[in-house]
Amino acid sequence: MRRNSALRDSTADSEPPAPFPADVARRSAVAEEQAFLDLATTRREALVDHLRAELATEARDAVEQARQRMLRQQHDELRRAADGLVFGRLDGLDGTVRHVGRVGLRADGEDGEPLLVDWRAPAARPFYTATAVDPQGQARRRHIRTTGATVVGVDDEPLDGTVATNLVGEGALLAALDQRRTGRMSTAISTLQREQDDIIRAGATGPLIVQGGPGTGKTVVALHRVAYLLFTHRTMADQAVLILGPSPRFLQYIAQVLPALGETAVVSATCDTLLPGVRVSRAESRLLAEVKGRALWQLALDTYVTSLLPRPRELKLRWEGEFHVIPAATVGHALASAVRGRPYHRARTVFAEQVHHVLTEAVVERREALMNEMEEGFEDILARVDQSMRQEHTGGARATGSDVDGLLSEEEVEQLRCRIAENATIARFVEALWPTLDAETLLRDLLTDRALLARFAPQLSPEEIVAVAAEAEPTGWTPSDIPLLDALADLLGEVDAPRPQGEFAADRARRQRGWVYGHVVVDEAQELSEMQWHMVLRRCPSRSITAVGDIDQASAAHRHTSWAQAVRAVFGDRWTAAELTICYRTPREVMSRTESVLRKAGSHNTPPRAVRSSGIDPWELAVTPADLADAATRAVRQLRQRWHGGSVGVIAPADRVAALRSVLSDVPVLTATQSKGLEWDATLLVDPQGIAAEPRGWNGLYVALTRCTQELGQLMVTPR
Template identity: 80%
Template sequence: MRRKSALSNGTVGVNDAAPDGELPTSTEEGVARRSAVAEEQAFLDLATARRDRLANHLQVELSSEARDALERARQRMLRQQHEELRRAREGLVFGRLDGLDGIVRHIGRVGLRNDSEDSEPLLVDWRAPAARPFYTATAVDPQGQARRRHIRTAGSTVVDVDDEPLDGTMTAELVGEGALLVALDQRRTGRMSTAISTLQREQDDIIRAEATGPLIVQGGPGTGKTVVALHRVAYLLFTYRRMAEQAVLVLGPSPRFLRYIAQVLPALGETAVVSATCDTLLTGIRVGRDESRLLAEIKGRALWQHALANYVTSLLPRPRELKLRWEGEFYVIAAATVAQALASAVQGRPYHRARAAFAEQLHHLLTDVVAEQREALMEEMEEGFEDILARVDRSMGQDHHSARTPTGSDIDGLLSEEEIEQIRCRIAEDATIARFIEAWWPTLEAETLLGELLTDRTLLARFAPQLSPEEITAVSTEPAPWASSDIPLLDALADLLGEGDAPQPQGEFVADRARRQRSWVYGHVVIDEAQELSEMQWQMVLRRCPSRSITAVGDIDQAEAAHRHTSWAQAVQAAFGDRWTAAELTICYRTPREVMDLTEPVLTKAGSHNTPPRAVRSSGIVPWTLTITPAELAGAAAQAVRQLQQRWHGGMVGVIAPADRVAELLGVLSDVPVLTATQSKGLEWDATLLIDPQGIATEPRGWNGLYVALTRCTQELGQLILTQQSPHP
């Protein structure tokens, strides 16, 4: 809201925050804070009332029946606006900027117009350019701002405020540190929440970066990679409205992860989003088996893109003379003509689209041959029976009842364009011709083709000569049911074949249509845990976003997949070459300093050359260890979990263990998640119980996995160390 600021009546400092719900009791400080809270409560009430009026107005608009396509499009837009307002009940207002020019702007989940004719909005959308100083202004670079205020709310009540002067008298490392640390200290719920009130500058820079090409964001544990990725989606959809017409694809590492983030984008008002994993991108195809790391690594290599393209090309028909039967007569199309038609049909087209193009050309070619033969026959008839035809013509001229306007072959033996088109239509509809085309250029299925290739060593050696004999032997096994590494190969084949998507009913939102169609082209793709993607999975991404408007976030030091790359340059070389932009998140907000101090030697053993992110908060809880024997594991784990749950009541406790220990632990720990290091990626809990860290380290890429496992907690880390000897008292 555009109004004058009154900073002279006292400033509530960043470090003056009292516990939630408790305002300071000292006279001067307490009065200032209570006054600030009351001021913001009045504004929140005003904004809430305005939100309700707008939502009610939209509801009335939506109650009318749409009569045409234009009206239906308008109603879809209004319905999206209504949904955005409906979801903005919680945290409607969370910030305020007081400009050096005396102008005050409130920042919120959505933008709200003012009741008056004033062009300044009542509430500025957090994604709007005017809101950016809320995340980026500092005392060194105030960007025209005198003060930033974080407003903490619970439902419709203002709980507290944190003020940060930006007039050069104070230098803070973090923007709104008080509000950020309060958010980090809150109990985990098992669902990710929005972070629009506490985004930091390096995060906001990435969120608002240009979307013209691949952006690869490196960030260690707790740096807010996922928060940045999801808020970037919301920002892009708000800023580039055309992108919303194409939808945005969000790729995550697992269904568990997608459930964890499921509330974030809807809470930000975004519906033009499809969430998936690489394994679920192909409609109707499901992963049905695990596969060895060796096979996963081999099938993930970029060489398969070229191999599959050559494989499909080999299945195209070869030019030859074609002899076709139509309406009882045989017609011949010369080999040279067929070769020319094939070349014209194939040029750059997928297999089935080339087939359709050739079929259309064949109909025309056969029509020409039929027409030529009929015209030749009529010419022969006219030469042999000229006087008979003359008498017939004279008699037809005398009989006015049978008279008609002569056309085409009636006049000169040549077929008219209309007659030729009638022949072509009959040929196109002829079942015999259709059967001939199907036999000569058959319809193919990606699943059948891949199964044949992967079980035939001769074919593998021919089309994937880069593979060694040992690798060919490893690959040439029964492929069904499909493994995760088969999905990108199936996707590549489906693209090369050009399988058409079946017509789909129009969904309420663009995302409904996009998720049903394999060939949908998205406006932008966001990838979380991108370091896990194989080269063939990157190709899946490119097919869905040929514009390369892609944001990929991850930590190369947390890579656990079977591929061999250890740097981002290696990871994306096959997909992007050198044409990508790098960004980095350097500050760890989630994981406490006490835990991050344990990670440097683990990263060294993982072969990392990166500097670990710098933790900016301390939980005050030193990580603890307990040494036990394997026989004591079940009881010790159950007891440790109970103690952690008591200490972090209302929050979340998670257990991470080596893969071969998970089944045993699930039998005694039924009320907490028990995961491998890989499964825990991207998740966070108040407290983590890490079981047998040395066992995790011995797994493939185990030191990377241990790095993941160590950094899942926001408060407390406990470790159960297994030994074959009885532990000392």
């Protein structure tokens, strides 16, 4: 021992030991990447200054205005890319080196070579998809970690076959996962994995349904897919992209991700807020939510609106003191032609145009008939006069009435039609025959009338009809009413409403119910009812839809237990399935406890494979109801101390939330349903037995167990 001490003392007095070769290599790599980051940052700043100067000039015409909109988008994208500008590098087997970042940059000069590859570009894809088994021409992948304008670390992965790996970029990924949660979702473009990237870059020609368990990065994939599609399909920005989330809290959580990636042609909403000017103002029973969420209402409402159309009958219209009769057969033909594939109010406009046309023809025909009668009588008179003149003046000129034909010119006929179209009396007649309808009034009339419900929704049982009519109220709307209102509004169509104006497509889309989006993303898609899926399809008839969710986390009132059941009524078999199988968020210690919960929930799916360990086993503490508030307060205080700088969340049964919020004002206290899509460093799960006892409670417990990234604690409420 003394000898060792002497050696230590001798060492302490000598020169510092030489750094390990690995440290030298790391420092060299960091310095190398710092030099490149400095170069890229300088180039980015120069481009920002150049674009700012360009934007300072006034646009004189529409062409220059369009150019300035494009320049402003580029300027904003470059400005937001200051943080995390460079995050990756690919070294090719042929010696080429490509850096990957949030935006694409070219070196200075007219023919500048690519300096930085945009993460969405095809050239960047090997950064996410190359493996040692399939290197895709790459020898090495390097993850570059930065803080501001400083490189703080690198992770190298050989791809030349010397090292086999199943998880692409594991070092960088796990470093990112170990960071503290801040309550806002961060971008993950530097750590996307192959199965995630495959989904991000998949085609967008039809519905893509992505099944992914907790922590598999469903939301990250969906948001990055939006950024990729907007980058790849530039015209999609002209139509905007709609993101449907499960709650306002969730939308706030993800709000900064797409702007950080340079995308602003996006509208975010929930199904409850998707209808402009209409908001949910009251709750409903799960029974009614399930009944009113069924697809049968689409046909019921269609039939309901069709029943309100006018029926063919003879019309008697007055014009300038004379009555003109339009036969029932002609009216029937006009009705059939107007209704063909058109919403109610648009069909009325077409019908009115046909009435104007038919009435114009009737007036012209009446005028011509009168003129013909007058001309025939006048010709008799002229014939007698002509005979008398021949007798008196043989060989004289012969006068006739052939030049007086009484016909209106095309211009005169068109003027007559315009006068008829602008006539207030004719307009009132058409309005009385085909009145303007209001979707909200119609829906209340239907939902409160048992006879109407039985007539138009015969698939409902008598008990369900009674329940629907009993819960309907003259004011306020429930969540399941919104899709019904949306369907009715679509069937009725607008009443000559002006199209919203605005510089950006997203601004116009937010204000217009009938806007058709270039793409729709649905997060927590397992919660949507069949009628809500119809809402989605109406906004994207091209079916360019990405839906992500976990069917095992469903808590909605509908009875779907598979994706096929959930989307069959709207998409049939025309959709593509994809799956995320790796859990990056929830540690193995927690995921190992979820399989039994899934079985009790009736699932036949396998939980995703967790790839990381937090080293902290879930813990439980038994408490009585009387001690619950104090125990929860102490547990939250301890968790916040342990995860200082991170986040703590509390999940509890719905009937305990209010009481817990009153004593836990500094952390979110949510139900299992409200916690969907959220994550915290530590989760305190209060009364898991109570959550399991709720409707679809085992699904809810599965959600609650998997919200943490590091530590899970449970307060087990026991009888006194």
